[in-house]
Each structure stands twice: as structure tokens, then as C-alpha cells.
Amino acid sequence: MTELTPADERFVAFDLDDTVREQAELDGHTVEQLSDYLDRGRVPADPRIDDSPECEIALRGLERLRRARQALLARDLERESLRADDWVASILDNITLEAHAGRDIPLTHPSPTARLVVTEGALRGILRETGDSMQNMFVGRCVLVGDVSVPGTPILIRVDVTVFPGENIPLLAERLRQAMYAALSRYTELVVAAIDITVSDLHALPDVSVREMER
């Protein structure tokens, strides 16, 4: 090849059917190999690819394709974000909270024939709301360990919490613990032996991937 890509001729490596020609034109490589190489961020560096002008041309094409793909995705996402919000409502209307109700936790009642319960799911909701009413933290998973169905059985509660940077973690955890004890005693008759709070993560911002995607 005297000239890399004459303007009047397509780059022959992109011939759809001829793998032999493809490899011959790409110094023994295929478009798939080059694409995988690009996906790996061109590391570890492969001099047989990096030093080949033909591969470089193909890689530039693949990079351009990648940029166009990202731009297309961004455009499509923007179009989606401009839609009316009713699609969210229609999804939420069609899910049932029962799926996460969990076990029944009995409450005593003066009448021997009445049976009162609060569901585990509702109780987890109360614990979450207790955390949400406090600043600079997110309550994550709440687990009730022990037999909540038998009144008087001591149980353990495990709570995952994300605390924002700069907070006094022990102080915040203790305030949360006290607030949760208070809420539990207000709404249930559970005997809570302990509330274990695990501060699992200090990141307050969404995942990096999300921000990249939304850009």
C-alpha cells in the first residue's frame, strides 16, 4: 500500500467477508482483536499493533465509532429524560408493597379475639424514616435478627448506614441508635437486645458511572 487510505477507495480491511484480506491489511490482526484492544484501554501495550500504520487507521476508526456511540447514547438519554413523567408513575402503580412485607410481628390487644400485627416491612420503614429524619446520613439495609413472631423474645437489629464525609461517626451512630430505640418502643413491643450499626461507606455521591452516563 503506497498510500494509507486513498480517498477514492474504501479501507479494504473492512471487507465484510474476506478475513484473510482483513488480516493481511491489518498486519495479521482482525477488527475484533483491535476492538478488544481498544476496550482494554490499549494496555498492556502491544507494539505489533501500536507500530502498525494500518492498525492505527483502524483503531482511529473504532475510536470514532465509539465516540459516535457515546454521543448517540447521550442524545437518546436526553430524549428519554424529556418525556412526560407518567411512565414512572405507571411502573410504581404496578408494583405491590406486599412483596416485601416480611414476617408478622404480633402486638398485644385487650380483646382475646383480636389479632394485631405490624409487618416486618413496615417496621423497617419506620427504622428508615427515623434515619431519614436525621441529617447527613442514609440508612441502608435494616435486618431484624431473631424470632419476632414470639412476643418477648429478645431480638437484634442490624442497620447499615452511609455517613457523609466530615461527620462524627460515633456520635451520629449513637444518636441514630437512641432514635431507633425510641421509635421501636413507640410502635412495637419488641424486646431489642441491641442495635448494631455498621457505617459501611462514606461516599455521598452517586456512582461515577451514573454521572458519566447522564452527561
Add this chain to the structure above:
Amino acid sequence: MSGTVRDQVASPLDAAADQVLAERAADGDLRAFEVLVRRYGPLMRVYATRVLGFNDETDDVVQESFITAWQQLGTLDDGRAVKSWLMRIVSRKSIDRLRARRAHVNIEDTDAPAPESTAPHVVAEVESQTEALARVLADLPEDQRRCWTLRELAEYSYHDIAFELHLPLSTVRGLLARARKTLLREMEDWR
């Protein structure tokens, strides 16, 4: 606690990491789930549209995907992986639709309805690379487009694509290679 939908208000949870949201949603927190729906629903719609073409099935597929997700969130071990987990669900649902459509019509190579990007008014004389890519993608044979979409939008491995589509790995490689080469060849003209 009722399932009524709240008005869209900026919630502190909007800033929460995927893991927190996934775990709260698995515990039954509808607000956390709503944030996930808003965060990843658009991407899932874009994805389903690429696989299925522009039609009213996309809404159904995305809705079904989130309903399944809500029911099965407890099985997700690592909340940080919720995005790829959701993409996997919407991929499966989309592929199921394609199969059902095919079984119904009983023609092996029925293509998706023409995406709107091929509408004449969109094919302007001077088009951006983005629009050109949308058009070339739309013109790809369905099996190539599906492989490319799984690979490039849903970030599936070759192996996972083969598994999901019930195709030999060699076939997936061949379809992807053809899709890439077609796209690259078309792009030669864009410079």
C-alpha cells in the same frame, strides 16, 4: 403504607449511591426504588428500543423489567451491581419479546419495525455522525444489531451474549465482526 405515587420532588435519596438504594428497595422502600427507576429507566428504554425498534412494546418491556426487579431485589447480592443487573433483566425481557414475536409471525427473519431514524425527513443531506450511526445501526440486520447492542450498550461479554441469545460463541463473534466492519466502513464516508 399505600402504594400511591408521590409527586416528583427532589429527594435527598437522589444523591444516594446505588448500593444504598438497592438495599433500601430490597427492604421494601418504594422511594429508593423510584430513584433507581429514574436513574436507570431511560437507559433501559434506550436499550429496549434499540433491540425492539420503536414501538409500544418498549414501555411494556421496561415496566415488566422493573416489576421483576422489585420482586427479585432480595436476590441481588451486591447492590453496587444493580445497574448491570437491571440491564440484564431488560435484555432478557427484550429477547423474550423478540422470540414471541417470531413465534407469532413464524418467519425467521422478520425485522423490527423501521426505527424512526430512517424516516425520510431525518436523512438530511448533511447529518452528524451521531445521526449517521443511528441510521446505519437501524439498517443492520436484526441479529447483528442485537449482538452489537448487547455488547456496546449493555456491556455484555461475548460469552454472555452467546448464552442469552442461544447462539454458538463463533456465531456471536462473526455477527459482531460483521456489525463492526459495516459500521466502520460506513464511517469511512463520514470524514
